Amino acid sequence: xxxxxxxxxxxxxxxxxxxxxxxxxxxxxEGEVFALLGGNGAGKSxxxxxxxxAVAPSDGDAQVMGMSVTKDIKKIRSKVAYLPESVMLxxxxxxxxxxxxxxxxxxxxxxxxxxEEALSRVALQPEAWNSQLSNYSKGMxxxxxxxxxxxxxxxxxxxxxxxSGLDPSAIDEFNQLITxxxxxxxxxxxxxxxxxxxxxxxxxxxxLDSGKIVGMFEREGDAHIDTEAVHSAFxxxxxx
Amino acid sequence: xxxxxxxxxxxxxxxxxxxxxxxxxxITLVITIAAVIVNAMEMRQAAEERQTLQxxxxxxxxxxxxxxxxxxxxxxxYVFRAPSPLSIVEPGVDAYTGTSIFLEGHRxxxxxxxxxxxxxxxxxxxxxSPSFLMQVLAPLFILLIGYxxxxxxxxxxxxxxxxxxxxxxxxxxxxxxxxxxxxxxVILLPLSIASIGAALQxxxxxxxxxxxxxxxxxxxxWSALVLAVSTMSSKSNSSFAVSLGIWLLLCxxxxxxxxxxxxxxxxxxxKLESDFAVLExxxxxxxxxxxxxxxxxxxxxxxxxxxxxxxxxxxPVNFRGVVAEYSEKKLTNVLNQxxxxxxxxxxxxxxxxxxxxxxxxTIAVRSLSMMxxxxxxxxxxxxxxxxxxxxxxxxxxxxxxxxxxxxxxxDMARSKSKASSLAARVSSDNWSVLSEFEFKPEPGTQRxxxxxxxxxxxxxxxxxxxxxxKYTMRRVQ
Numbered sequence: 001x002x003x004x005x006x007x008x009x010x011x012x013x014x015x016x017x018x019x020x021x022x023x024x025x026x027x028x029x030e031g032e033v034f035a036l037l038g039g040n041g042a043g044k045s046x047x048x049x050x051x052x053x054a055v056a057p058s059d060g061d062a063q064v065m066g067m068s069v070t071k072d073i074k075k076i077r078s079k080v081a082y083l084p085e086s087v088m089l090x091x092x093x094x095x096x097x098x099x100x101x102x103x104x105x106x107x108x109x110x111x112x113x114x115x116e117e118a119l120s121r122v123a124l125q126p127e128a129w130n131s132q133l134s135n136y137s138k139g140m141x142x143x144x145x146x147x148x149x150x151x152x153x154x155x156x157x158x159x160x161x162x163x164s165g166l167d168p169s170a171i172d173e174f175n176q177l178i179t180x181x182x183x184x185x186x187x188x189x190x191x192x193x194x195x196x197x198x199x200x201x202x203x204x205x206x207x208l209d210s211g212k213i214v215g216m217f218e219r220e221g222d223a224h225i226d227t228e229a230v231h232s233a234f235x236x237x238x239x240x
Numbered sequence: 241x242x243x244x245x246x247x248x249x250x251x252x253x254x255x256x257x258x259x260x261x262x263x264x265x266x267i268t269l270v271i272t273i274a275a276v277i278v279n280a281m282e283m284r285q286a287a288e289e290r291q292t293l294q295x296x297x298x299x300x301x302x303x304x305x306x307x308x309x310x311x312x313x314x315x316x317x318y319v320f321r322a323p324s325p326l327s328i329v330e331p332g333v334d335a336y337t338g339t340s341i342f343l344e345g346h347r348x349x350x351x352x353x354x355x356x357x358x359x360x361x362x363x364x365x366x367x368x369s370p371s372f373l374m375q376v377l378a379p380l381f382i383l384l385i386g387y388x389x390x391x392x393x394x395x396x397x398x399x400x401x402x403x404x405x406x407x408x409x410x411x412x413x414x415x416x417x418x419x420x421x422x423x424x425x426v427i428l429l430p431l432s433i434a435s436i437g438a439a440l441q442x443x444x445x446x447x448x449x450x451x452x453x454x455x456x457x458x459x460x461x462w463s464a465l466v467l468a469v470s471t472m473s474s475k476s477n478s479s480f481a482v483s484l485g486i487w488l489l490l491c492x493x494x495x496x497x498x499x500x501x502x503x504x505x506x507x508x509x510x511k512l513e514s515d516f517a518v519l520e521x522x523x524x525x526x527x528x529x530x531x532x533x534x535x536x537x538x539x540x541x542x543x544x545x546x547x548x549x550x551x552x553x554x555x556p557v558n559f560r561g562v563v564a565e566y567s568e569k570k571l572t573n574v575l576n577q578x579x580x581x582x583x584x585x586x587x588x589x590x591x592x593x594x595x596x597x598x599x600x601x602t603i604a605v606r607s608l609s610m611m612x613x614x615x616x617x618x619x620x621x622x623x624x625x626x627x628x629x630x631x632x633x634x635x636x637x638x639x640x641x642x643x644x645x646x647x648x649x650x651d652m653a654r655s656k657s658k659a660s661s662l663a664a665r666v667s668s669d670n671w672s673v674l675s676e677f678e679f680k681p682e683p684g685t686q687r688x689x690x691x692x693x694x695x696x697x698x699x700x701x702x703x704x705x706x707x708x709x710k711y712t713m714r715r716v717q
Contacts, residue, residue, distance in 0.1 A: 052404050077406040088396035090250075092257045104246045106405050145401070152405070 010060035081149030091134035139170035247415025313345035325438035332615025424459035444684025498596035528567025561643025614681035
């Protein structure tokens with residue numbers, strides 16, 4: 001049985017009097033790709049932020065690899081990788097320089113060949129490795145950030161709207177990359193608006209509405225999650 | 241420490257690769273080096289001219305032919321003071337007061353009653369001295385390269401990656417602060433080299449070190465301040481606007497307000513009012529050129545009684561010389577009273593302005609800089625007093641020659657004919673009355689002691705901005 005890497009237990013997050021997350025509970029197993037879908041203001045980014053300690057739970061708990069965000073946030077942060085919606089890294093540095101710099105901040109030492117191997121693994125064209133990031137497309141920057149996460153040996157990857165702003169071929173490449181990472185044992189937690197993309201890549205999808213989980217969809221065998229079913233639930237949320 | 245160094249080095253790499261960073265750094269450095277070189281050349285030229293003029297003035301005085309001694313009193317003499325070695329970088333009030341004085345009978349040097357000029361505020365824009373560059377332009381340089389230090393990370397999303405990677409916020413800020421300080425130190429380098437050069441030319445090593453340390457603290461204050469603003473701001477443009485506002489307030493407005501407040505709280509008479517007040521007081525003393533002036537009647541009576549004489553003709557001394565000597569003494573006392581009052585006003589104004597150092601680090605470092613360099617108003621006043629003592633001794637020496645070496649009757653008949661005019665002269669051998677004038681700055685330890693309040697002001701600013709930086713650390717997420 002695979003162990004749970006992420007656990008939300010009756011997780012509540014409130015800002016002032018407003019409850020953004022209301023009694024949310026789910027688990028994400030090792031190597032699983034879990035997507036949290038929802039409309040604007042549903043609370044999906046807040047849920048992600050709760051796991052990385054950017055917001056504090058007002059009630060309940062969020063655990064990463066068995067560690068509570070309220071107690072062990074420093075340890076958690078050293079184990080996970082987070083890619084914000086707009087991954088910029090440093091425009092004045094090359095892809096390789098960016099990776100080296102951010103690894104040095106995490107006090108991780110990797111050889112040039114290991115860095116190149118990671119960049120190959122995320123399918124970043126070798127001719128781009130030594131050009132400045134200011135010349136990269138969003139997809140290329142995202143690949144660089146994922147290569148950084150791989151080199152940090154982060155077992156859990158948090159992605160915030162990862163396919164937003166990517167062209168269709170970049171989305172396909174991204175989905176392929178996530179699938180590969182998952183197969184290698186990396187746990188992926190992503191929040192997204194993109195129903196189709198999430199269905200392509202996720203093992204499970206949680207549908208969030210007004211801070212509550214209103215639906216949970218799961219792959220059956222090797223088939224992707226039924227896009228129609230999720231789309232229908234997504235469109236009809238709040239009408240029950 | 242390795243992480244802090246990495247952050248610092250990357251900041252430098254960013255400045256070097258971004259055109260703005262390297263351009264601003266290059267321009268500021270070139271201006272600072274140029275200012276140091278130009279000032280050093282001007283100082284050297286002025287020192288050579290001063291030496292030549294001093295020798296020429298002495299030689300001309302001594303070359304004067306046989307004359308009536310009082311004509312020599314009005315011939316006058318120049319004295320020059322060598323500025324302190326550190327004035328190469330901090331001209332202070334010397335830029336306005338000058339370093340030469342004309343000594344003449346019956347009047348004090350022109351600088352003494354010159355219209356007071358503030359040594360702060362906008363007037364300093366006229367001189368592009370290295371100290372001015374450090375005080376006003378170096379913060380602007382730090383602002384230009386540092387305003388986006390943190391907002392850039394926030395806008396690029398790298399800040400959240402760093403924080404979520406477990407990077408200590410304190411390490412991040414410290415790395416950024418060290419990078420900004422490093423850039424500041426590059427700008428400080430020409431001034432530091434000039435200060436070390438000053439130490440090699442005889443300036444106290446303690447003072448030179450204190451001078452550099454003062455500017456180091458000043459740059460630390462600005463680096464931390466700019467970084468704190470950048471940390472608190474969510475956007476680079478708002479960080480720039482706020483930093484620029486703070487720069488305008490601390491470097492331009494508060495020094496200007498300080499000058500105005502000093503002039504209001506400690507008002508001083510203008511030149512015309514001063515001149516009228518002095519003239520009114522002097523009129524009561526009588527005319528020293530006229531021995532028959534009623535103001536000297538009592539002096540005459542006392543003298544006749546002392547020498548048991550019936551008339552001034554019988555006196556063993558020249559009564560006109562005695563009157564000149566007596567009159568000069570009285571006149572000098574009155575002038576000194578006015579001068580002391582004036583200097584007290586200037587000192588009080590300077591002190592009011594210096595207290596504004598608690599509100600502006602620019603004023604704090606300026607006060608420290610001038611105090612350390614010995615180009616402050618107190619040093620100028622000391623020079624004026626020393627020069628006045630020299631003037632008084634010089635004039636009284638000539639008056640004594642008048643009194644003892646020229647017969648009264650001959651003196652009184654000096655205007656009757658050319659022959660009598662020639663007779664009313666004394667030998668030029670008497671002109672060796674000039675004392676050597678050497679003005680030295682206060683000892684280094686004394687200047688350092690005088691600078692302690694301004695070091696305290698700068699240290700308080702350091703503590704304040706560090707607390708501010710610590711407070712803003714919460715915004716790093």
